[in-house]
Amino acid sequence: MKLRLRQGCAGWSFSLPILGRWDAESWGARPWDGTKEGGTGVELWAWLQADTEDEADLKWLTLTNALSGLFCASLNFIDETRTTRPVMSFQPEGDHGSSLDNLHLLHGVLPHEIVCTENLTPFLKLLPCKGKAGISSLLDGHKLFDASWQSMAIDVRPVCPEGQECVLQIEQTIDMVLDIERSKRPRGYTIPRPPPGHDLKCNATKPYHSGDTCFPSDFAEGQDWSIDQIFGKFLKGTCPLTDPDVPPVCIHVPERRDIFTTANAVELKNPDGLSRCYQVPSDEQFSMILPRMSRDGDNAKTIEDETVEPETPLLYAERSFTGHGQERGGVQFILTNPSPDTSVEFVYMESLPWFMRIYLHTLKARVEGQSGANDGIIEEIYYRPALDRARGTQLELRVRIPPASTVFLTYDFEKSILRYTEYPPDANRGFDVAASIITILPSTSLDAPPSRRKISNLRTTSLLLSLPTPDFSMPYNVIIFTSTAIALAFGGLYNILVRRFVGANEGPETAAGLKGLLAQLVKRLSTKFKGAKGKTE
């Protein structure tokens, strides 16, 4: 790819803003172990080959600007205050050979960037079939951005097969979580008007149940859906450029779940009984229908027959602000290790804006149920303090959480007062603080399950920091008032003072046009000359 040749860029990952937040309690572990998603706002990290830091900064600038144009995202706003150089958090992907030494890792994030359809188009354009065939034909701005959670990411990494020239591999990922009930609403009827009374799903066991009284039970019942219902269209075959051995559609459901598909699709069941895939003919439309499974009757099905229990995540993380007021605040970070027997080790990285001045000495770790601080669980701290208006704070902590426990990490910070011009137009909204990134380190023990042997990521939600904000209307009023006063009083007086008013008939007769101008110039020059002469005498 041209980008790499020009910039010596040894792989980068770019994630467009995610929408919504991952509900780990209901949805379990994140897709791809969280490695293919960013936080709220756009996030970019790259390994750059450079001899010096300055060279790396220059390449980073080029990269951000190039990607900004490529993906219609404001990546060029990632300046030095938003750029960090993670030390412990990210690992380079792909083959880098011996060149690891002069690789610089740079990471930047714009927390207040919002995803938009204009980001989807360039994303689809990178695909071989450009969204015309295959599963990408389902991607439609209306459905994609109505999801409860959605993430788009692009990873580029160098791959060096033995004895061949290195190539770059690009991987594009889209993840969505859909609310089935909301997605099933037909297009054009998206307003959730109350359904007619007879369509309500009621709990008839209630004693007061009657025609006009209905205790709703719609959330407890099973779901039924089909691809064309949810996406509003059918899957348009497969892209002929793809590897025919990889089935395009896979679904994680128990074996007992009934699924009907359109004709000619071949079902391939996974031996573990928890997923199945479908081979789709390349030029036919495809859909699958998952009917409602009756909960009573002869062939009663339970919730276990309908859905697979999601995998428990390795760690639950939640971050929030504490305190109130315009001067100080605090951050509380709640981490829960759900595993009953294994401890979790991870790196927690926070890149904070410079106007949020943290007090590192207030960093405390406390295990729930234990009194007093337990700073022993923080194994390593990497801290790069902020410089006003030049760079943000970077804080990386290596923490180990004992099994089945909840840890509270807290620290305090001070809010700075910005300069008048540094406030954004919507100053009273507050300032977004980027999500903190948690990298769960692979377990070193030999008997760890496979999910523990690889790196996984986790991101918290972003935060909204309200800073002391001046009343912007006041300077505006003052400026207007002063300008008016000057314009009226000063301007008028000055005008009268410097101008000589004479009657039209008394004025000197001047020839019009160029001739007149020349005559005036000559006259002025001559008087000046005379004046100078007079002085010297």
Added chain:
Amino acid sequence: MPNVQSFNALRARSYLLRLPLFTRAMIAVMIAFALAGLQGAWNIQEWGALIPRELSITTKRFETEFGTLTSLALFFGPLTTIPALIYVFFDRFVLGANHAVLGASLWVFLLLGMEGVRTYKTNPYLVIGTYHVPTWTTPLFMAVVVQALVPGTSFIGHLCGVGTGYLCTSRPADELARNKRAMPRLLATILTLRRDPRLLKLPPYLSLLCIVVGVAWLLLLPLHDYSRRTYISENALLPGQVHTYFGGSDQNVFRAYRHEVDALKDKDNLEINDELENIFKTIGFKVGRQNYTYHSAGNTYTGENVYAILQAPRGDATEAIVLVSAWKNVKGEFNRNGVAIALTLARYFKRWSLWSKDIILVIPPDSRAAIQAWVDAYHDSHDSSTIAALPIKSGLLQGAVAIDYPHEGRFEGVHIVYDGVNGQLPNLDLINSVNNIANGQMGMHSFIQEKLGHSDKYNDRLKTMLRGMMNQGLGHAVGPHSSFIPYHVDAITLQPVGNGWHDEMGLGRLVEGTFRSLNNLLEHLHQSFFFYLLIQKDRFVSIGTYLPSAMLIAVNFTIMAILLWVKSGAVGVSEPTEVSTIKSKDTVENKEGKEDLAAKPPTSPAVEREIYLPLGIVIACHFLGALPLFIFNHTPSYLLAPFFLAFSALNIFFPSLILNMVNSTSTRPLTLQQFFLLKCFSLLLLGMFLSSLATLNFSLAFLVGLISAPLSFARPWPETPIMRFGYAALLQIASPTSAVLIGAAVYASSLGSSGAGAAAGLLDTLQHILSEAAFGWDVWGLYIPVVVWCVWWPAWLVGSVVVLGQPNMKKMKSA
């Protein structure tokens, strides 16, 4: 009349050249000083500055400073001193500000003023277009332009200079200034004016005028000309611009939920919360629960909050809006329909995907303590030993709406309750939006301050405003929303009232519309007013209009304090031994020692003020205020009323007790000067506290200022016991304890107890009020008790001591 032709550049230059030599010299000196001021070796500005407060507060500084001014006047003529005096008067006494001025520009403006008048005599008008501008206004223009262009200049100072210039020229001042013989005469006139006893007689009347104008000002506010129509300031809100769809089969769901709520009516808190948690989970909300315990006045308030968060489907958890529906409202009524409608709305909100902010539904067991615990814990300012932290949280709270709906049957309109704890108010935009949606979209009536059926006449407007001021002054929580406001979360409570044709779904749609508006917000509500008095649902008085009334009342105390300071420095009120050394026998015959000031030669030195004893007494009284504050916040509620009555009884004798104590411990009884200083310090503090309080809680400052107005005119009456005891009795009526008792009596009578039960009813009411105050102190964090016991009560105490004091005048006379 000169025409415009005469104004050319030549003319302008000649204008400059024709300026008297002295004016030009002054300009040169001024520039030289400005240049000297650029290098920072010695601070010219501080050296030469005239700072009003330093003149009046520092002991003896006033005299020395005045000496300097007088000597300066000998050099520069009275023309500097007069504007300086006017300036000090304006800046300190009228505006209450304290700005330093530098003299040089003053002189220039003074001379420009004189020049302006002289020009006016020859050329009366300057013609700009068709307008005839009098030429004497040019210096004023200059003053405005200089004020606009040069930072840190004193506009008032310049105006004083120009004004003096005008005055001097209107008399033949040119001759006066040049004629050195006239100067001592003028100087003497000024000094006589300064020593004029009439000047000292003025402040009490001025003070009274301040009070009268302050009260009249407030009474003018409900008039049409002094209030404004409300308007939506925040464009993002767009109230009433969306269709609301709540209704239809949601009514069936509502009825079911109401059956569920009815079934839980007599259950205990935990059982209720278990059931509510189940309902929330079936709707698809995240549920959290929180335990709290409060102790106040010997009572324990404990319970468990249940709340649920609807995570905005596409939101990023940075912002949230809150819907509160307490199980019981502030009056303790079962909020049956409110809880059911909140549950139905929650289920309805879940279906929308447009929410940009999380929606938090809180169902606290009561509307007073429980919601406070929740809000405190949300902002992590709770006491973690008695109040649990919240297990789940969302982002910044952007607004809160509480539903208080025990009303049965169809309703006519909604009552919007907006007062917050400590008299803070929500942003006016929120109230306006609800009004707008209710009136414009739903066709509902809306009311404020329990004034149903507002006639839009002066009477109703005044009543509405006074009720609002009462709520603000008391600072208590009037609904579950009140606890949110101190955290800068704008909140209101909606109460359906009256008999009309609107049903529960109508209220639901109103809440839906309000939430849609709040959901539109891009920034925190900040555009509209936070300080206002509503006189009607759609008319308000803004802070700039109403604040002067409380400020005037506060200023009356300051004026009296300054007068007393000046009087205490005057010869005659101090120790007779010192006086006798200065005065001749015949002047001592003057009773107050005021009249003799005029006759006295200006060279007489001022007397030393004995400030330490009065200052000590005033400070001690203020610290003594901590005692009742502690007692009434830490007494079990059943003892509160007896304690208070005992304290009130004791309070009657407190001033004489303090007076006797001081007189017996110090070597000699308090002198008249010390009484003056005592009152001076006390009033100075009161004025200061009230004027700063007026910016925080206008109504409280106004009420306290009004009731303690008699303190301004308190003085020792050593000769006339009738006056003394009469005024002492008046002060007893205006004491904080009597005010509480009278308030309790009025409240009890409004509740309707009469006859034999009246006394018992009064005791009960008193106990209710006091335990409410203690509850406010412990739970809501009210600062009103501090104002009453540490600001008002000490001021009253010192005032009463002053009235009862009998400085030994005979001794003075015999000296």
